[in-house]
Amino acid sequence: MADRSWVSAQLIEAAQAGDRESITAVVSGAHSHVRRFAEHLCASPQDAEDAAQEALIILYRKIGSLRATGALASWMFRIVRNECLRRARLLLEPREEAETRLATSAEDEAIRHLEAELVARAIQELPDVQRRVLIMRDVLGHPGRRVAEALGLSNAAMKSQLHRARGRLRLSLADMTGPAESP
CATH class of the missing domain: 1.10.1740.10 (RNA polymerase sigma factor, region 2, helix turn helix motif)
Structure with a gap:
């Protein structure tokens, strides 16, 4: 305890x-x-x-x-x-992009913040290895070989974990946001 x-x-x-x-x-x-x-x-x-x-x-x-x-x-x-x-x-x-970016409306900022919260929550729910692979590869943009080495995985195992993480993330976000409306 x-x-x-x-x-x-x-x-x-x-x-x-x-x-x-x-x-x-x-x-x-x-x-x-x-x-x-x-x-x-x-x-x-x-x-x-x-x-x-x-x-x-x-x-x-x-x-x-x-x-x-x-x-x-x-x-x-x-x-x-x-x-x-x-x-x-x-x-x-x-840094330069952040400084020169035009201010968005309060509504756009609120929506962006809510979307970021949903994505963060979905990423947090991933299994540890999948979460680390996804963050290092997709969020931080590290090369696949570097991600695999940093996590002690083979390149194939890293790709497999990344594929699983993306799939789980996609399903989790779909569950959180509900079904998409038909046109």
């Missing part, structure tokens, strides 16, 4: 009140859980470590703004998820 003392209401309340020892205990207790979660979401171990560290820094700085003590774990995991997504987006979107 996992140690849940780092999320005890009493410890979190003391941390919210500014008690440095309590803040340290919460951050230390959260580290392994946050790191493990980041490893499942981020494309590389380096991104996972960076995302986990960023989440812990945010926790340290902003624990006083947390409203409900019971929401700490979900708040932390949301921060990690957002940080992993942010890192993936940075690799996909060249």
